[in-house]
Amino acid sequence: MALLDVVDELVLGTKDVFSTMLMMDLEAAESSDRPEDIIANVSGMIGLGGDLRGMLSVHCPAEAAKEITGALVGMEVTELDDDVKDAIGEIANMVAGNIKISFDRAGIAVELAIPSSIIGKSFRICGFSGATRCLVKFSTPACVFWVELLYVLNK
Amino acid sequence: MGKNVLLIDDSSTMRKIIGRSLRQAGIEFDNIFEAGDGIEALALLENEKVDIILSDINMPNMDGISFLREKANRPAIKNIPVLMISTETGEDIIGEAKSLGAVGSIKKPFTPDKVNEVLGPLL
Numbered sequence: 001m002a003l004l005d006v007v008d009e010l011v012l013g014t015k016d017v018f019s020t021m022l023m024m025d026l027e028a029a030e031s032s033d034r035p036e037d038i039i040a041n042v043s044g045m046i047g048l049g050g051d052l053r054g055m056l057s058v059h060c061p062a063e064a065a066k067e068i069t070g071a072l073v074g075m076e077v078t079e080l081d082d083d084v085k086d087a088i089g090e091i092a093n094m095v096a097g098n099i100k101i102s103f104d105r106a107g108i109a110v111e112l113a114i115p116s117s118i119i120g121k122s123f124r125i126c127g128f129s130g131a132t133r134c135l136v137k138f139s140t141p142a143c144v145f146w147v148e149l150l151y152v153l154n155k
Numbered sequence: 156m157g158k159n160v161l162l163i164d165d166s167s168t169m170r171k172i173i174g175r176s177l178r179q180a181g182i183e184f185d186n187i188f189e190a191g192d193g194i195e196a197l198a199l200l201e202n203e204k205v206d207i208i209l210s211d212i213n214m215p216n217m218d219g220i221s222f223l224r225e226k227a228n229r230p231a232i233k234n235i236p237v238l239m240i241s242t243e244t245g246e247d248i249i250g251e252a253k254s255l256g257a258v259g260s261i262k263k264p265f266t267p268d269k270v271n272e273v274l275g276p277l278l
Binding site: 083087094100101 | 214
């Protein structure tokens with residue numbers, strides 16, 4: 001599967017989750033290979049195994065994390081608490097589920113781990129050497145966030 | 156006497172969303188019980204009457220497949236129908252769930268209409 005296809009699938013898979021579960025249309029998306037551009041206070045992550053090793057992450061600034069969680073649970077969210085961690089982890093889980101289907105169609109079997117999340121003011125999530133990085137910046141009317149896929153195909 | 160449902164998912168957010176989707180789909184239950192994994196679910200089922208179970212697959216401690224296997228060995232609860240709600244869509248794992256007694260599956264993400272379409276005929 002070519003890099004461009006993976007980015008396309010990442011965009012489609014993320015838009016599907018947001019339109020279905022949050023009734024939120026993501027208006028714009030741009031791809032990047034510069035992880036230093038990410039501004040995140042909350043990151044939800046899920047490991048990928050099987051025919052590849054990888055990790056899918058959803059990186060959100062505080063306001064984006066609160067907006068996304070609020071839309072997901074249907075109420076105003078004012079603090080970065082355990083509910084926000086849980087919600088962003090579940091967004092990562094559902095996007096990863098869509099990516100798993102995309103890889104499966106290409107003959108690459110993917111297994112999903114259990115999502116986890118972190119909250120902080122300053123952190124960096126590192127990948128593993130040689131990994132292909134797909135990073136997409138999404139915009140809602142009120143915020144931006146990033147979805148990142150790091151993966152290495154097993155030989 | 157009304158019906159009771161048990162939601163099994165390690166995400167409390169997802170349990171809230173499923174509960175809200177049931178209401179939006181017009182499916183009313185007297186009680187909505189919640190469990191964070193298969194172990195919590197089995198403990199709850201010892202004390203509560205449950206008519207249908209909606210369960211995730213990928214969970215810590217005891218996942219949905221192990222829960223189905225354990226439930227099948229318990230005569231008091233083995234006939235309670237279980238509907239899987241998961242990001243897992245592979246034929247292998249869904250097939251395994253059905254072989255262990257699951258009556259159907261819903262893929263995450265889902266809409267209230269999808270919940271109604273799959274769950275409605277089971278009630």
